[in-house]
Amino acid sequence: MSSAKTREALRISARVSAELLLVIVMLAVALWLLGRMWSIVWPLVVGLLLTTLTWPAARVLRRRGWPPALAASVVTVLFLLVSAGVVALIAVPVASQSGQLTDGVVEGIQKMREWAAGPPLNIGDAQINKAFDTAVARAQEGLGSMVGAVVTGVSTVVNGLVTAVLALFLMFFFLKDGPRFLPWLSRQLPGRLSADVPTVFERGWNTLGSFVRSQAAVGLLDAVLIGLGLWILGVPLVLPLAVLTFVSAFVPIIGALFAGFVAVLIALVSNGLTDALIVLAIIVVVQQLEGNVFQPMIQSRGLGLHAAVVLLAVTLGGSLAGIVGSLLAVPVAALIAVVWNYVREQLTDPPQEPDGTDEPDSAAPVPS
Helix, strand or coil: CCHHHHHHHHHHHHHHHHHHHHHHHHHHHHHHHHHHCHHHHHHHHHHHHHHHHHHHHHHHHHHCCCCHHHHHHHHHHHHHHHHHHHHHHHHHHHHHHHHHHHHHHHHHHHHHHHHHHCCCCCCCCHHHHHHHHHHHHHHHHHHHHHHHHHHHCCCCHHHHHHHHHHHHHHHHHHHHHHHHHHHHHHHHCCCCHHHHHHHHHHHHHHHHHHHHHHHHHHHHHHHHHHHHHHHHHCCCCHHHHHHHHHHHCCCCCHHHHHHHHHHHHHHHHHHCHHHHHHHHHHHHHHHHHHHHHHHHHHCCCCCCCCHHHHHHHHHHHHHHHHHHHHHHHHHHHHHHHHHHHHHHHHHCCCCCCCCCCCCCCCCCCCCC
């Protein structure tokens, strides 16, 4: 081995390690600051997500000559009316039936436990029993958290109301002044940042809007189709299961599995094994239609994330921040991918022009 090459390799490894440690420390400090400011960041995030849903309507009104303030006001009022109608027609019945939904899931898990303990499996191992007990506890906690998130938006009613009010005000200002933000930001930044940062913001906004609108549309279609199938079979708690399906659509992969598992358990407890298998078949068919028909039709361009990356992001987000982390994991991963792709574009060397003495094409336009 060459001593000079070994020393150089060690120096490079030490320098890279030190740089990585600095980056990790910076990220840790940024996450700590984010946690300290979460009471402000969370309404900002909710306001941005609501703006992505309502911006198309505001854009149509602005293109028709409406003043920005009037267009934002009309869209905000319409959004409030629609939200109030949804709460009155859906959220109240869902909240009243949430206890039955949790009890049904627990009873279904107990039936599966009894079936696994009998022939032909004859599973009586203590670890299996412990796993089922853990599944029961997590089902109770998870469903309670999911229903609470649907009804209140956060862990408590007070925090939910504060978040909702702040998010609505922010949504109004984003709808009113959003198009002026990037030009203003460009004027405040020096040098290349005046072009780079607004470009990244614009790409991130387009990606976030594409994700939120497509997931909302796909989730609504899934909820309607699966809810219709459950209603035809006479499965109880159709409305809570449909709402759970819609909310779970915002957590790719894991959300669909969770909502389908709950629906099959409720059908197993109430209607028996045959209807449970039919519900499972309905869910599989709807998920295939979602992946091969609905998603390509509604989402014009994907997030550019591999399915494994989506799965890991949802798992990490859920472990770090529970339901909120699972909901925000994929948009955050997509925004990180947007920033990374832009940085990679800027760091990539431009293609080298071939050497030669050929005359330039006379038909090529000459820049003025």
